[in-house]
Amino acid sequence: MSEQISHHIPDAIMAAYVAGNLPRPFALVVASHVSMCDECRANLLAHQAAGGAVLEGMAEEKLSGGMRDRVMGALDDAIDVEPEPASRQGIYPGPVVDALSGKPPKWKKLGGGVRQCILDMGNEGSARLLYIPAGRPVPEHSHGGLELTMVLQGGFSDSTGHFDVGDVEVATDDLEHVPMADEGEDCICLAATDAPLRFSAFVPRILQPFFAI
Amino acid sequence: METVEKARHVATKADQKAYSEQTLWMLAIRDNRDKRAFGLLFDHFAPRLKGFVIRAGAPAGQAEDIVQDVMLSVWRKAHLYDPERAQVSSWIYQVARNRQIDIIRKEGRPMPEALKAEAEETEPDAGQVLALEQETDVLRDALDRLNPDQRDMIEKAYLGELTHSDIAEATGLPLGTIKSRIRLGLERLRHELKDLR
Numbered sequence: 001m002s003e004q005i006s007h008h009i010p011d012a013i014m015a016a017y018v019a020g021n022l023p024r025p026f027a028l029v030v031a032s033h034v035s036m037c038d039e040c041r042a043n044l045l046a047h048q049a050a051g052g053a054v055l056e057g058m059a060e061e062k063l064s065g066g067m068r069d070r071v072m073g074a075l076d077d078a079i080d081v082e083p084e085p086a087s088r089q090g091i092y093p094g095p096v097v098d099a100l101s102g103k104p105p106k107w108k109k110l111g112g113g114v115r116q117c118i119l120d121m122g123n124e125g126s127a128r129l130l131y132i133p134a135g136r137p138v139p140e141h142s143h144g145g146l147e148l149t150m151v152l153q154g155g156f157s158d159s160t161g162h163f164d165v166g167d168v169e170v171a172t173d174d175l176e177h178v179p180m181a182d183e184g185e186d187c188i189c190l191a192a193t194d195a196p197l198r199f200s201a202f203v204p205r206i207l208q209p210f211f212a213i
Numbered sequence: 214m215e216t217v218e219k220a221r222h223v224a225t226k227a228d229q230k231a232y233s234e235q236t237l238w239m240l241a242i243r244d245n246r247d248k249r250a251f252g253l254l255f256d257h258f259a260p261r262l263k264g265f266v267i268r269a270g271a272p273a274g275q276a277e278d279i280v281q282d283v284m285l286s287v288w289r290k291a292h293l294y295d296p297e298r299a300q301v302s303s304w305i306y307q308v309a310r311n312r313q314i315d316i317i318r319k320e321g322r323p324m325p326e327a328l329k330a331e332a333e334e335t336e337p338d339a340g341q342v343l344a345l346e347q348e349t350d351v352l353r354d355a356l357d358r359l360n361p362d363q364r365d366m367i368e369k370a371y372l373g374e375l376t377h378s379d380i381a382e383a384t385g386l387p388l389g390t391i392k393s394r395i396r397l398g399l400e401r402l403r404h405e406l407k408d409l410r
């Protein structure tokens with residue numbers, strides 16, 4: 001599966017992910033891609049190693065007396081076991097399964113056969129699943145800053161290239177793109193933006209608040 | 214075939230003696246819940262972690278609470294430590310960043326799927342562990358040789374002080390140089406990851 005992935009996570013985004021400073025919607029895309037892409041998993045480990053070298057080189061701060069004993073004394077405390085990350089279900093990588101709370105997506109119609117399912121919406125941006133019928137364009141939209149789109153089923157093309165299952169398109173605000181779903185299989189994508197995504201083609205702007213897009 | 218496997222296994226046992234102190238501590242914690250080893254790990258990392266979380270913006274009054282939380286997470290999540298994939302400092306770095314963010318945001322962040330083999334694996338491949346340790350040492354030296362401005366930028370990036378666009382736009386940020394040092398070992402690892410599926 002990962003053989004055919006040709007569009008990966010850029011270094012700056014991976015470094016921010018590792019450092020925990022990537023907005024949550026993008027972190028969902030990175031975690032999903034890494035789940036499917038060994039090259040990016042290795043790259044993530046390389047960034048962790050760089051972080052480890054920074055930690056190792058930090059100036060030591062003196063600990064207050066009693067802290068060591070406190071920690072050693074707490075080793076046997078009973079704790080709640082944290083749930084492990086979910087595993088893949090069908091076309092959905094584990095992190096998406098977690099975002100869906102293990103349930104199938106609840107699609108909402110956007111018009112033109114396009115459907116969406118919002119996974120995460122907050123002041124850091126939004127993440128959603130998009131369902132685009134085969135051979136149809138992704139609704140024309142504008143986004144404030146960065147947009148990451150990962151293909152989960154089918155594929156799409158735009159002026160920058162062709163994107164297959166596992167591929168991630170990195171679009172900045174100066175990219176005007178009209179992605180077109182491949183013929184054949186309907187296309188399902190995971191899309192994240194750091195600003196509310198606004199579609200202009202199918203839904204009048206005045207209705208957008210009702211669709212939460 | 215069988216003899217080759219056997220020879221490899223014997224070599225593995227011998228090579229383990231060459232593991233770094235940190236790796237041995239962490240394996241003893243993971244496999245034997247060794248509190249003495251944890252004490253040694255604590256003495257090495259806790260003062261650095263305190264410096265780290267203060268640099269990453271924790272108020273001085275909260276810093277030790279976070280360090281305590283991170284060190285207890287290290288103890289409790291030790292079963293997830295895999296010396297073939299991460300050197301101890303890399304692994305603790307990630308635990309520390311995740312905990313610091315969970316505490317601030319009060320919510321977990323999206324994590325990649327665990328590799329299936331992680332759970333089943335018993336004997337690590339000593340060659341891979343040692344290679345990763347060596348590459349990590351080289352990486353540390355490379356970091357030490359950076360000029361102060363570059364080093365400051367790298368620290369800021371991994372302390373979570375820079376956004377992805379800051380990192381992308383930073384000129385003279387030797388991210389590639391730093392990372393290529395460890396790339397070789399990870400290329401090997403990538404091929405092994407492929408075999409694990």
Ligand SMILES: [Zn+2]
Pocket residue numbers: 005007008009033037038039040041
């Ligand atoms: Zn990738």
